[in-house]
Amino acid sequence: MTEFFTSRWIGDFLFGFGALFAIINPYGLAFIFLDRTMGLSERERARIALRVAAYAFAVLLGSLFVGSQVLKIFGISMPALRIAGGLVVAVSGWSMLHATPAAPGGQATSTASYQTIKRMAFFPLAIPLTTGPGTIATAIAIGTNRPDDLDGLFASSIVQLIVAVAVTATIYHAYSKSSAMARLFGEEGTSVVTRLSAFLLLCVGVQIIITGAIEVAKSVLA
DSSP: OHHHHHHHHHHHHHHHHHHHHHHHOHHHHHHHHHHHTTTSOHHHHHHHHHHHHHHHHHHHHHHHHHHHHHHHHHTOOHHHHHHHHHHHHHHHHHHHHTSOOOOTTOOOOOHHHHHHHHHTIIIIIIIIIISOHHHHHHHHHHHTTOOSSHHHHHHHHHHHHHHHHHHHHHHHHHHHTHHHHHHHHHHHHHHHHHHHHHHHHHHHHHHHHHHHHHHHHHHHHO
């Protein structure tokens, strides 16, 4: 019996971590994070990465344990969340795609730029770029699968807490090492990957909007 529950917990962890890691894709977003924090030093970027990861952890915990209840309280439907979040993601991807490339070696490390980006840590860096509507919807779906019995509920909650910690750790690692990844790719390679990531971000935003619109259309037709 113990082996059964242990294997089940491992399976739940792998399922939850795999689903959230795939939809967040922190190492793919690392280049977008680097583009947003281009004017910062390594230490400042690591501090912003830690702040974004902390906000992402809070979003994951809230979505896993009280996400569906919060949406009900404010009368927000999942299609509305998808459309609004998709718009923000798409606009961000569009602006990055058409942004003027930074001059080589030109990194301004002023306190003002750090404070400005620090205010952006929650929005839009944590929400919706890192933990967007897709992540929130996935976390809510995972959270609704907890069993009803007390022992199973406690064990499942612990597993989901570990999932949130593990996903948050990967976000921090990817973002804090974004400049090292850029050096590995080189200046031209980083520019190409950043532009490609921006285009994919635009596509993701449009897809989220389409998904939300389809859900609205289905509810209206029903």
